[in-house]
Amino acid sequence: MSMQNLYFFCKNIKIYISTALILVTVVIDDQANADPPHRNADSVFVNPYIDEGARKPNLLDKVWWKFKYYMIQRPLVNDNFEYAVIPPEYVNPPERFNSGAVTWVGHATFLVQIDGLNILTDPVWSERVGLLNSRLGLQRQTAPGIPWEKLPPIDVVLISHNHYDHLDYPTVMQLEQEHQPVFFVPLGLSDLLTGWGVTHTIEKDWWEGDSINGVKFIAVPAQHQSRRAIHDHNTTLWSGWVIEASNHTLYFAGDTGYFPGFKKISKRLGPIDLAMMPIGAYDPEWYNALYHVNPAEALQAFIDLDARYFAAMHWGTFDQSEERLSDPPRELLRAARRMGVDQDRLWIFAFGEKRAIPSRLPEETITIQYDDKQ
Numbered sequence: 001m002s003m004q005n006l007y008f009f010c011k012n013i014k015i016y017i018s019t020a021l022i023l024v025t026v027v028i029d030d031q032a033n034a035d036p037p038h039r040n041a042d043s044v045f046v047n048p049y050i051d052e053g054a055r056k057p058n059l060l061d062k063v064w065w066k067f068k069y070y071m072i073q074r075p076l077v078n079d080n081f082e083y084a085v086i087p088p089e090y091v092n093p094p095e096r097f098n099s100g101a102v103t104w105v106g107h108a109t110f111l112v113q114i115d116g117l118n119i120l121t122d123p124v125w126s127e128r129v130g131l132l133n134s135r136l137g138l139q140r141q142t143a144p145g146i147p148w149e150k151l152p153p154i155d156v157v158l159i160s161h162n163h164y165d166h167l168d169y170p171t172v173m174q175l176e177q178e179h180q181p182v183f184f185v186p187l188g189l190s191d192l193l194t195g196w197g198v199t200h201t202i203e204k205d206w207w208e209g210d211s212i213n214g215v216k217f218i219a220v221p222a223q224h225q226s227r228r229a230i231h232d233h234n235t236t237l238w239s240g241w242v243i244e245a246s247n248h249t250l251y252f253a254g255d256t257g258y259f260p261g262f263k264k265i266s267k268r269l270g271p272i273d274l275a276m277m278p279i280g281a282y283d284p285e286w287y288n289a290l291y292h293v294n295p296a297e298a299l300q301a302f303i304d305l306d307a308r309y310f311a312a313m314h315w316g317t318f319d320q321s322e323e324r325l326s327d328p329p330r331e332l333l334r335a336a337r338r339m340g341v342d343q344d345r346l347w348i349f350a351f352g353e354k355r356a357i358p359s360r361l362p363e364e365t366i367t368i369q370y371d372d373k374q
C-alpha cells in the first residue's frame with residue numbers, strides 16, 4: 001500500500017469509526033429517553049416510574065378519610081382568606097392575540113392566547129364537579145375568573161385526564177355547542193367525548209403531537225391516575241401537554257406527582273418559556289404524594305423543566321384536601337426562598353388576571369439591519 005493509499009485508508013477509517021460512535025450514542029440516548037411501558041398486559045395504564053402497589057393508599061382508608069374530612073374536620077376550618085379577583089367588568093380577553101398571553105380562570109383552567117389561537121386547558125365553569133353531570137360533587141369556592149359570555153372564540157381544548165375537576169361534562173358540552181373546538185385528549189378518552197356528542201377529538205399517547213394552524217400540541221408524561229366510575233380505574237391515560245408556538249413553548253402539567261419525567265420533557269421539548277404547574281391538593285401526604293405535587297415539589301419540577309416562568313394553578317377553587325384552600329401560594333413562596341428561586345419568575349394570578357409571556361430575547365439583542373445600498 002502506497003503512502004497516499006494508507007493516508008486515505010486512515011482518514012476513512014476515522015470517519016467510519018466516528019459515524020459508528022455517533023450512531024451508537026444516538027441509539028443509547030434514545031433508549032435513555034424512552035419511557036418504561038405505561039400500559040400493562042391487561043391494557044390498564046400504569047405509572048412507569050414508581051412501584052405503586054407498595055405505596056398506593058387503599059380504598060377503605062380513602063373513603064374513611066373523605067368521610068372524616070368533609071363531615072367533621074372541614075366545617076371546623078376557618079379560612080377567611082380574601083382571594084385576589086379581577087372584577088368581571090375589567091376582564092375582557094382580546095378576540096385574538098398573537099404574541100402569547102395566559103389568563104387564569106381558576107383551578108386548572110387557563111385561557112392561552114398565542115399565534116392567533118385561543119386555547120383552554122381543562123375547562124371547568126360548573127358550580128360543582130362530580131357525579132350526575134356535575135349535579136353532585138365538590139362545590140366551587142371562587143367564581144370562574146372569565147365570565148362565560150366573555151370568552152373569545154375557542155379553537156382548541158387540552159384535556160389532561162378524566163377526573164371530574166379536569167373534565168367537566170357541562171362545560172365540554174357548552175363549548176361544543178357554542179365554539180366547536182378541537183379537543184386534544186390522552187389515549188382512551190376520545191370514545192367518552194364522542195359518546196357525549198363531541199365532533200372533533202384528537203387522541204394522543206405520550207410524546208405524540210399534532211398541529212393546528214402551525215401550533216403543535218404534544219402529550220407528555222405525567223404521574224397520576226384516572227377514574228370516572230367504579231369499574232374504570234386507569235382504563236384511560238393521563239398526560240400533560242406541551243404547546244409549541246412560533247416564539248414560545250408552553251407546558252401544562254395537568255395533575256401530577258413529582259417524577260423523573262420533568263427532566264425528560266425539558267430535554268426533549270425545551271426550552272420551555274412558561275410552565276403551568278399545580279400547587280394544591282397535597283395534604284394528607286399519604287393520600288396525595290404519589291399523584292399531586294406539593295408547592296416545593298412543583299418548584300423542583302420547575303427547576304427540572306428549566307422553564308423561565310411558573311404559572312401557579314390547581315388551588316383556591318375546589319376544596320379537595322386538608323391544607324387550607326389559600327395555603328398553596330404561601331407555601332410556594334416559602335419554598336422559593338428556601339430553594340433560591342427568584343420570586344419574579346413565579347406568577348401567582350388573581351382570578352381573571354391576564355399576563356403576557358415575555359419575549360425570549362431581551363429588547364437590546366434584537367437588531368435590525370438596514371441595507372445602505374437601497
Ligand SMILES: [Zn+2]
Pocket residue numbers: 161163166224255
Ligand atoms: Zn386528577
